[in-house]
Amino acid sequence: MNSRRYTAIASVLVAVLWLGFATPLLAQDTAAAPSFDVELTGDYGYHxxxxxxxxxxxxxxxxxxxxxxxxxxxxxxxxxxxxxxxxxxxxRQREGHKADAKPIKAxxxxxxxxxxxxxxxxxxxxxxxxxxxxxxxxFPTEEENPLHLRVVAEQFQWNFHYPGPDGVFGKTSPAFLDLATNILGIDPADPNGKDDITATELHIPVNRKVIADISSKDVIHSFAIGVLRVKQDAIPGMRIPVWFEANRTGNYEISCAQLCGNNHYSMRALMIVEDQGVFDAWYAKAAEGPEEFDEDELDD
Amino acid sequence: MSHDEHHELSFIRKYVFSIDHKVIGIQYGITALCFLFFGFCLMMLMRWQLAYPGQELPVLGKLLGEEFFPGGVMTPDFYNSLGVMHGTIMIFLGVVPLLVGAFGNYVMPLQIGAPDMSFPKLNMASYWIYLCGGCVMLASFFVPGGAANSGWTAYPPLSVTATTGQTWWIIGMVFLITSSLLGSVNFIVTIVQLRAKGLTMFRLPFFVWSQLVTAFLLLLAFPPLEAAGVLQLADRVLGTSFFLPEGLVISGQQLVQGAVPSGGGNPILWQHLFWFLAHPEVYVLILPAMGIVGEIIANNTRKPLWGYRPIVYSSIFLGFMSFIVWAHHMFITGMGTSLSMFFATTTMIISIPSVVILTALVISLYKGSIRFNVPMLFALSFLPMFAIGGLTGLPLGLPASDIHLHDTYYVIGHFHYVVAPGTIFAIFAGVYYWFPKVTGRRMSEGLGKIHFWLSLIGMNGAFMPMFFVGIAGMLRRGYDPAAYAANENLLGMVKMSSWSVWMLGVAQLPFILNFFMSIVAGKKVSANPWEATTLEWSAPSPPPHGNFEAVPVVYRGPYEYSTDDRKDDFFPQHLQAEA
Amino acid sequence: MSASVLPYTVKPHPVTGVYSGKLGTWLFLASEVMLFGAFFSTYVLLRVGAPTEGAAVWPTHEQTHLSWKIGGFNTLVLIISSVTMVLAWAQLKMNNFSKARLYLIVTFVLAGLFLVVKLTMEYYPKFEAGIRPSTNIFFAAYFVLTGLHALHIVGGMVVIGYFIGPGASLWKKDPEYFTNRIECTGLYWHFVDLVWIFLFPVLYLL
Missing domain, CATH: 1.10.287 (Helix Hairpins)
Structure with missing residues (x-):
């Protein structure tokens, strides 16, 4: 009986030692982690x-x-x-103690x-x-002047499609698709598509509501903006709207939350929340030269 | 049907192609324990990549070959394969075969006083089909491109366009489903038809009830997955497009007609068919575990299980409800308000019977006389572990909080608390508890306690951090958590989780040692070493072919412990009351 | 060794009123209902949710090239085979083995006829015309559903063939047991017919 108690105590001791071993690991430096390419705004941790x-x-x-x-x-x-x-x-079982089988009213x-x-x-x-x-x-009504855009997922990148200054999206079809110049397959003959913006970073103005239609070109992805508590699967063959609003400028991460292939883990995009003025300037510039803009982004 | 000629059977008929439920139960048990350990090893590999992303895996990295470990570093594809195979092996080849195939097969006929299962040959077929399915799964590691790598949920279109391993996965699943279906028919018929005289439904041990409900779940929930598997196989092999909409563009290539799909399919359809199985599957994993824990708690508190009838009704209710909660796995596919409200409500309702069962098991401790032997330690720790697993299901079952937690490590932590320190602890409890019945010997208590304490710490060390990193937003199925800047401060806990998993691996050594040593050198014990009341303990240990020396007759309920008028504190079901 | 004899393999259980094989067959059929239920739900969902324009529009009757006459003929064949299956069982109940065997052979031949019609008059011309399961979503469903049903027919034929041939020796040893087995086979066979009776209107008529 005694030897059994000793084994039990020894086991607990080993367990405590293990925790003592694990705790320093917990606090260990994260220097081994690769350096991140953007400085995120806000405080991230175990919360x-x-x-x-x-x-x-x-x-x-x-x-x-x-x-x-x-x-x-x-x-x-x-x-x-x-x-x-x-x-x-x-x-616990011990001398002089017996179980009581009488039914208990609980x-x-x-x-x-x-x-x-x-x-x-x-x-x-x-x-x-x-x-x-x-x-x-x-969803925000048109009186609230929301920003409309489309999010098109593909392995392993997020594409953001803005209608441009005219506010109308160009027609899209897989038939016009070209990886280098026309990643969304915008119909070149459609005048509405001339000023459309294709980007791989999400620019949104601060304090303005956004309606985004989520879709996918290939497999199921999931559009997740952690800081806005937005998560919506991007499902091929469907276009599903979500809405959100940010009230703090800065750089944030967009992630893919649904396994979509081998590079799923790195399918992320940057969300840049900026003042309306800065956003307007970017919007105007991007609408002028989509090709040029694409080149820059593809290097990313 | 020559039952009388068995003593003349050859070795092969007796131990390999046996139709005796006990031999089949042992075959299931050994095979499934091996699979369980193998599935666990896959996880230990994955944890290396998570703790030390992109760093060379010591020793093993070189051995596993350049295809999957170029320069000793795991590829993302191989990481995804490991994820799929860990999930599939643990659930379909490890835990379910242990709970149903091994414990169900071995213990259930003994507990109902039956000479064997109703269809012994079918029982044998179940095992061999299961083994074939397992071999197909394992073999898929060696096909070009490696094993399936589209998640254990195999969502199309990704799974339809994936490498050959996915086809093997589907074929393996069809084998496993078929095996489960044959098994479940056998279980239900046996429980309905072959109970001993006097053993009414409400005198059945709770374990038998849990097996009955489980068998119904397997019988009715698995066929839709089989259908889904056939459809996905058709999509992959025949070029149909059940799950593929029109106009898919994969890797910049439009899938044109003829080459692949005509379109017109729906990727969400797969998810419905899959989760229609996979949610009842959760209760397949937990109900028999509750059954084992119930048996052991009643035995080691030396008093009847509290609220036997509410527990039984709750498990039946759980079984029914589990068929109408499946879409709570799919809230963020874009589900509308009314539909999500329905599934959230059923999900909240299904939490009630689980709470009832857990509460009843805890109240059973009250006014007992608790013996802390190894099976009881595992059974007791099942309770808080399952409680954590169950409680953390709440934020996932409510659509709003699910938005943030969906597909994060929180989900992983939640279901692992249910299945790993929950169900697997119940399995360990069952192994220690019924080992004397199977071998006539007891396992060592000392080694058992080391195994228990180390496992308890290892399990919690592995899964508790997942809640913290999950709330912080770290996503599951990520090959490299350091790919997101937001995860920068979370890597410490990820490391702690990994080290705990490896410690947990080491903690299984005393168990393996104990298991094999006790078969040959364990302390010999009587037929009823735990002084238990249920029928299996009235048979000799190990029970002979045909199980009982005389046809058993049952006179009372399953847990008559500490009844006043007896010298012993237990009153076995098969003993007649003295006049 | 009295404890080792399995009860209720032949005689019905006094409380449930069935022998184990029959209960098992009913349970198996319940799972089959779930299997085909999933296929039918898939069909309904895909058809209801089919796009109204583009390449994936649901084909019209003219485009499916399915002849209700051939389908109807096969329906009739299966219904008759169900009747002969019942007759075989009834003859066994009346202790008339040779007539029962004859009815079993008729059932077997009718099942074979169904398959021959299916293969030569339906599948083959479609393959000739270049129609494959991948042609469109309708043919995907058509081939998978009817193919799976045909596999069930083949399975039934194997069992019936077994009882015409080697399995028949059981009749001499234990006639009641043999009759029970034919009854279970019959239950399965009616189920396979029933599936076709659902498939025929869904695919050929609606």
Whole structure:
């Protein structure tokens, strides 16, 4: 009996030693990591990424839902854990202690279950459904002057298609596609397409709503802007709109969240949120010389 | 059907092509444990790339060859293959065959007092088809381009345009599905038809109930995946386009008619068919695990399982509900409000029976007399681990919070807590618990405790960090987490996770040692070493062909522990009450 | 060794009222329903969601080149084969083995006729005309659905053939067991017919 207890204690000791070994690793420098090519705006770490959406829009509901859920989970788990550990200690097998098989009335657990169910219903109806309805249905109206653009995914790059100053997208078809000069397949005969902008960086003006239609040329990708809590699968054969708004200028990352092939891991793009004036200047310049612009971007 | 001639059978008929459910159960067990370990090794390789992206893999990197490790560094394609094969092997070749094929096959007929399964030859066929499927999966590593690399969910169009390995994956899956279907028919018929006299449905041990519900899930959820597999195979081999819309442009090449697809298909269709299986599959993974844990907790608290009927009703309810929650895996495909509301609601509802079962298992500890032997340690730690796994499912089941957490490491952490320290701990508990029945010997408690504590630490060290990096937004299936600037500060925890996984690997050595040493040198024990009540312990250890010396008759419920009027604190189901 | 004899392989269970083989067959058919259910749902989804313009428009009846006459003839063949299957079982119940065997042979031949018609009058001319599963989404569904059904027919023929040939010796050893097996085969066979009865209107008429 004693030797068994010693093995148990020894095992715990080994475990503690292991944690002691793991902790320095945790704190180890990340110097081995490659140097990153952009300086991101905001603070990233073991917490939610920065949220650059205006107060009161759905990305903040998403965050508060995540926060509330985790407090709720911790409370449940700790309460439950205290009872669990108490049982393990109090009812351990020992001299003079016998199990009691008489049925137990567990009213407390019944009430706890009901409370959990009600709370889940509240989270679902009170927070999740309105937020989702906002994501899917509450698109900005034309009076709010949203910026329209298209996001076209392909292995392994994000293409952003702006309608240009005329505000109308040119017709596109796979038939006109050319990797070097016409990556979106814009119809060269369509006058609306003449001033269209093709970019591999997402430029958006600060404090202006954006409606983006997400689609894909080849396989399923997922358009994710971490700082705006936007995530939408890009599905070939479909064009799915999302909307978002940023209220802080800076450089942010766009990522692909759905496995799309061997270079999926590096399928990222830069999102540049800039003042309306800076954006307008870029927009005008880009609309003039799309080819030239493409060349620059392809070097990236 | 010559059951009486078995003592004259040749070695091959007795131990290789056996129709005895116990031998088949052991075959399943050994094979699946090997697959489980192999699948785990794949993960240990992946963790190297994650912890030290782009650095040469020591020793192994050279051995594994230039195709997949140019200069000793893993290629992204190989990383993706490892991901697919880890998932597929762990679920379809490791855990399910262990829970259903091994424990179900070995223990269930004994617990219901049956001489064998209803269809012994079918049972044998299940095993051999399963083994074929496993071999096809393993062989796919050696085809040009390597094994499947489009995610274990095999979403088209990526999977349709992927290398040959994907075709092998589908064929392997068809084998595994067929094996499961044959097995599930056999299980249901056996439980319905072959229960011993007096063993009514509500006197069944909870483990048998869990196997019954699981068998129904396998029976009804797997065929749609088989259909989906056939369609994807047609897309890959016959050039059809069930999952391909018109006008795909892959690598800048328009897929023209004749060369590939005519279009008109729908990539989302695959996801519906796939998740229609894969969500019930989650309950296939967890229900039998709960069954094992229930048996062990009742036995080692020396008191009846609390709330037996609510537990049974909850598992049946879980089974039903699991068929109408599948699309919560697909919220961000662009689902509308009403549809997402429906699936979010069913998802919240399905969490209730899980909570009921977990609560009942914890309340069962109250006023017990808890023995801390190795099976009980594993069974006990199942409870908090499964609780963590279950709770972290909530933010994923609500569409709004899922937007941020979808496809991040949070998801990985969530389901691994359910399946790894949850189900796999239940499997270990089951191995330690039923080992004496299978071999007549006990496994070493000392080595078992080392195995337990190291595994507990290793599991938590591996999966807990995933919640933190997941909330921070690190995406899953990333070959190189350092490719994103936002992940710069997260790499420390990624490393910690990797080191924990390798430690977990080392922690399995005492188990392997214990397992094989105990077969030959373990302490010999009586037929009922745990002083348990269920029928399997009334048979000799190991049970002979035909299982019982006399046809068993059952007089009472499954967990009659510490009833007042007896000297022993347990009252086996097959004993008649003294007058 | 009394404990090692499996009960209810031949006699029905007193509570459930069926022998194990029959219960197993029904369960197997339940999974088959899910299998074909998935195929039919796929068909419905793809057809309802088909684009209204472009190359992937759903073909019209004229473009599918499917003759309802050939399909209808095959439907009739399968229905008759179902009837002869029942008759075979009924003859066994009446202890009339030779007549039962004759009906089994008729069933087998009708199944063969179905396949011959399918291959020579439907598949072959289509291949001749350059139609492949890859031609369009309709033919993809057509070939996969009917092909899978044909495989089920072949499976049925193997089983029926077995009971006409080597499996028949069971009748001498245990007539009731043999009758049960024919009953289970019949259940499966009716299911295969039923699938065709759904396939025929869906593919040929609608």
């Amino acid at each position: 939610l990424p920065p949220n650059i959406a205006p107060e009161g829009t759905y990305p903040h509901t998403v965050d508060s839902l995540i926060d509330i859920l985790h407090y709720f989970m911790v409370v449940l788990f700790v309460g439950w854990g205290i009872f669990f550990v108490y049982c393990l200690w109090k009812f 009213k407390a657990s019944k009430y706890a279950e009901i409370v959990v169910a009600i709370f889940e219903a509240f989270l679902l109806i009170g927070l999740s459904i309105p937020a989702w309805a906002s994501v899917r249905n509450e």
